[in-house]
Structures are given as structure tokens and as C-alpha cells.
Amino acid sequence: MTTVQLSAPAVRPKVVARTGLHAVLAANVVVVTALFVQSGQSANALILLGRLAGLYGALLMAFQLLLVARLPWLDRRLGMDRLTSWHRWVGFSLLVTLVAHAVLIVSGYAEVTSLPPVDELVTMATTLEGVLRAVVALLLILVVGGLSARFARRRMAYETWHFVHLYAYIAVFLAFSHQIGLGGTFTSSPVATAYWWGLWGFALGAVLAGRLVLPLWRNLRHRLRIAAVVPESDDVVSIYITGRDLHRLPARAGQFFLWRFLTRDRWWQANPFSLSAAPDGRHLRLTVKALGAGSASLRALKPGTRVFAEGPYGAFTAMHRTRPHTVLVAGGVGITPVRALLEELRGHVVVIYRVSRPQDAVLLHEMRDLAQARGAVLHVVSGPSNAPTPHGPPLGARALAAAVPDIRDRDVFVCGPPGMTGAVLQGLRELGVPKRQVHAERFSLAS
Structure with missing residues (x-):
């Protein structure tokens, strides 16, 4: 057996990324709490607690966007499966904080006006700017959260699940507009206003960069096409992808892409397939076993077909x-x-x-x-x-x-x-x- 010396990093990449995310979240919790205290808002205890829960909910919503932005630095160190798991748990925490925000705020104002909570909610939604948008945002988040549960997720195709999750971005927009319209902490000082604009700008900018700008730029740069389709057996096929300057594509053995084969009947389907050969700067290869109608039809793809690939993704390297x-x-x-x-x-x-x-x-x-x-x-x-x-x-x-x-x-x-x-x-x-x-x-x- 040949002895190979390996100098392991002093701190593992996974630990660096995980610690960094925890530190960022903790620091922002401290900032949000400090801005809330400095705002000097006065109200009964239920309303104050409701407002604080809403601010924590806004912070968790921004953090969720960061987890699914598919930023290469995070993905290479943590992997999409781990980020997905964290996204799911943060999502459940978000549901709790937003429901708490709604219940506490409505209960607090109902205590002030002596109205039943349901009547108070109707009054707030019809008279206060942004409250109706907040109600719609909460309902959308509840729907998306329910469909993200494992028993529901397993019954949906990836494309359907992905389409439903697009409604979460509508909820983000509605929630942010509600925060601008009624958030006392948002407008309590120039520092608070700058912080919240900066937080939402960074989160949304990360999603835009990681999920739209970077994939578009890479595909325009590399112009991927199918070079060959090679049957490996009756139900297994290998697809060779070529393109320009593939040596500049930061892919490693063990990673995967989301592949879209741009034919009339397949362009809308995103298939996650791992590389089945280490990238050599000239070709990318994926090998697929026919497990369903989508993967079985890959055998019919023709050389020259354009390919749109998102990635590389994964920390399995x-x-x-x-x-x-x-x-x-x-x-x-x-x-x-x-x-x-x-x-x-x-x-x-x-x-x-x-x-x-x-x-x-x-x-x-x-x-x-x-x-x-x-x-x-x-x-x-x-x-x-x-x-x-x-x-x-x-x-x-x-x-x-x-x-x-x-x-x-x-x-x-x-x-x-x-x-x-x-x-x-x-x-x-x-x-x-x-x-x-x-x-x-x-x-x-x-x-």
C-alpha cells in the first residue's frame, strides 16, 4: 500500500461555513433586538411581544432566502442536502414566529378596543395600510409550509414543488411591504431603516445572483451541447456534454448539476444528475438509469441538443x-x-x-x-x-x-x-x- 501524506486544513471547510452562518444569524438577532429596544415603542405587553415576533420572523425570512440562494461558497462547503434540511427547519420556525406575531398583535389590539379578536382582525385588515397584505403573505407561507412537509413533498414532482415555492417570493414581497408600511422599528431611526433595507437587499441580491445571474452567465459562457449519447445497458445511458472553455467551469468529481435539455418536450424539466466521470476540461459526463418516464426518455436525445445546466452543486468532494x-x-x-x-x-x-x-x-x-x-x-x-x-x-x-x-x-x-x-x-x-x-x-x- 502506498503511503500518501495529506495535510488536512486546520479548520474544516464545513465547520467554517456552519459557524459563519450561525454567527451571522446570532449577530442579526442581537441587532434586531437592540433596534427594537431603542425604538422606544409603547403599547401593552401582547402588542410589544407581537411586534418583536414579527421582526424575528422578518429576519428568519431573509435567512431562509440566503440558505436557498445556491451561493457556490456555501454549497461547496455544506452541500445542497444540508442547506435544504436547514431551510426546512428555519421554515417551520418562521411559521411559528409569524403565527405568534399575528395572534399576539390581534389579541393585543382587541384588548385595547374591547372587540372580539376576529372583529379586530377584520377592522385592522380593512382600515390599516399593509395589514391585508400581511394576512395574504401569512396564508401563502402556511400553504407553502404545508406542502413542504415530507408526506406532501413525496407526492409531488420536483417541477410542481418548485413552482409552488415561487409563491413564497410573493409572500416575501408582501411581508416586506407590510413592514415598510406599519413597521415602527423600520422607521424609528435612519440606522434601523438602513439596516432593514440592507438586510433585505442582501438576501434578495443573493438569490438573484445565485439562482439567475450566475447560471445565465455560465451557460452563455460555456454554450453546452450534447456531444454523444451512449447506451451502457438496456436501461442505462451515458450522456457526454461538451462546450466552450470547460476547463474554466469549477466542477469537481462528486458534484451534480440540474440539467435542462432544450428540446420541445423537455426544456421545462430540471433533472438532478451527478457527474459520472471526473471533469477533464473537455467533456462532462452523466450516467442515468431509467427510473421513470423522464430519465427513460433521455436515450432519445440527439447530439447537438443545447443544454442548460445549473451548478455545479454539492459538497460530496x-x-x-x-x-x-x-x-x-x-x-x-x-x-x-x-x-x-x-x-x-x-x-x-x-x-x-x-x-x-x-x-x-x-x-x-x-x-x-x-x-x-x-x-x-x-x-x-x-x-x-x-x-x-x-x-x-x-x-x-x-x-x-x-x-x-x-x-x-x-x-x-x-x-x-x-x-x-x-x-x-x-x-x-x-x-x-x-x-x-x-x-x-x-x-x-x-x-
Whole structure:
């Protein structure tokens, strides 16, 4: 085995990004609280608490925009799956603060006017500027939040889910206009006004830059087209993408793009597919297994078809390595980023490829050739997940330790379906593999 020295960064990129986001949020909470106190507003306790909840809600709304802006610096360090998870939890916190804001404000004013809360809400909505817009914004956020719950999300296509989330931007606009119209803290001082304009300008500017300007600029620059469509098997196809100056595209092995193939019947569909080969500056390759009507139709794409790609996205890269040697664990179509990583990684690599049946092993011939060329070890694990083995479950702690005795001294990259990924992560915890050495990517997208 060749010894490779790896100088791990003093502070891991993931830690830097996570700590930075927490620090930014905490600092803004302090600023918002200080501006609220300095505004010197007087009212009963319910109204004051309601106003403070509304300000925290506005801050969380801006923070949510930052999490889904797809800024490259954050995405490369944290990954879209982690940012999506944080976005979801911040969204639930936002719902709580905004509902609290509405209930406390209405209850507080109802106490002052001696009207029933419902009558007070109707009066406020029909007589005060911006209140009706705030009510509509809250209803939109409640709808989007309800459709973001897992049981609802799983029943929608990505395009439908994405379209519904566009209403959240309408809610942001309505909420901000409400804050301008009635927010006493917003106009209490030039400093407060400058802060809130700056906060919303930065959040919306980040979304505009990350989700519109940067993708448009990259696609105009690189002019991507399909170079070849190569069947790998009856249900697997590889698509080779070419373009201008691809060596300037900051893509790494392990990352993915949102691909739009600009044909009459597909231009509106955004498909998240990982690179199945390390970028070489001349081509990008993705390999797709027919899991639905959309992916099955890719075989019919023609060379020369224009491609619009958003990305690269994902933190499943060698950037996060901490140890000289590596274990790569892939399940199903999760083999595509793992196959690309195998090309780039240095040091000794062990690959564990989990499939239900041997014939389901996508790109197996390439994996064998690469493993032989790189001096890596390849284990193909097939059969039912409950099949008895001498070492327990196929990807349990004992099986992982048997396949890789020194697994505690390696980085472990895991990519595959949620069930498989969860089983591997549980096994790694039982084996005592340090958390900083475990790098997992689940199949999920930010809205």
C-alpha cells in the first residue's frame, strides 16, 4: 500500500461555513433586538411581544432566502442536502414566529378596543395600510409550509414543488411591504431603516445572483451541447456534454448539476444528475438509469441538443478529506459520483458497491478497470438487505469492519438511497468512526 501524506486544513471547510452562518444569524438577532429596544415603542405587553415576533420572523425570512440562494461558497462547503434540511427547519420556525406575531398583535389590539379578536382582525385588515397584505403573505407561507412537509413533498414532482415555492417570493414581497408600511422599528431611526433595507437587499441580491445571474452567465459562457449519447445497458445511458472553455467551469468529481435539455418536450424539466466521470476540461459526463418516464426518455436525445445546466452543486468532494486513505460506499445510482471520485482521490481506496442484483451494477466494468489502474479494492455486495451473511447485515458494522479492517483511520464517503445511507451511517457510528471523517450525500434538492 502506498503511503500518501495529506495535510488536512486546520479548520474544516464545513465547520467554517456552519459557524459563519450561525454567527451571522446570532449577530442579526442581537441587532434586531437592540433596534427594537431603542425604538422606544409603547403599547401593552401582547402588542410589544407581537411586534418583536414579527421582526424575528422578518429576519428568519431573509435567512431562509440566503440558505436557498445556491451561493457556490456555501454549497461547496455544506452541500445542497444540508442547506435544504436547514431551510426546512428555519421554515417551520418562521411559521411559528409569524403565527405568534399575528395572534399576539390581534389579541393585543382587541384588548385595547374591547372587540372580539376576529372583529379586530377584520377592522385592522380593512382600515390599516399593509395589514391585508400581511394576512395574504401569512396564508401563502402556511400553504407553502404545508406542502413542504415530507408526506406532501413525496407526492409531488420536483417541477410542481418548485413552482409552488415561487409563491413564497410573493409572500416575501408582501411581508416586506407590510413592514415598510406599519413597521415602527423600520422607521424609528435612519440606522434601523438602513439596516432593514440592507438586510433585505442582501438576501434578495443573493438569490438573484445565485439562482439567475450566475447560471445565465455560465451557460452563455460555456454554450453546452450534447456531444454523444451512449447506451451502457438496456436501461442505462451515458450522456457526454461538451462546450466552450470547460476547463474554466469549477466542477469537481462528486458534484451534480440540474440539467435542462432544450428540446420541445423537455426544456421545462430540471433533472438532478451527478457527474459520472471526473471533469477533464473537455467533456462532462452523466450516467442515468431509467427510473421513470423522464430519465427513460433521455436515450432519445440527439447530439447537438443545447443544454442548460445549473451548478455545479454539492459538497460530496475530495475538498472535505481529512485522512490519507478512503472508503467509498455506493448504492444503486449513487455509484455515479463515487465512480467520479475514484478517478480523483489519491491514496488507497476501498469501494463498496451495494446492489440488489449483480445485473443492477451500473458501470461495473469501468469500476473494475479504474480499481485495477488505481490500486483500489472493489467489493460488490448484492442480494436482499435481510439476507443472512457471516457478518450480519450486508452494510452493518461487522460487515464494514470485515471489508475494511482499518476503516476508523479512513475518510468514508457514502452516497445512495436513504435506507442504505442510514444503515451505513449507523454502522459507522457503532464502529466509532469519527464524525469528521464521514461524508454523506442524500438525494435532495433545495427549492
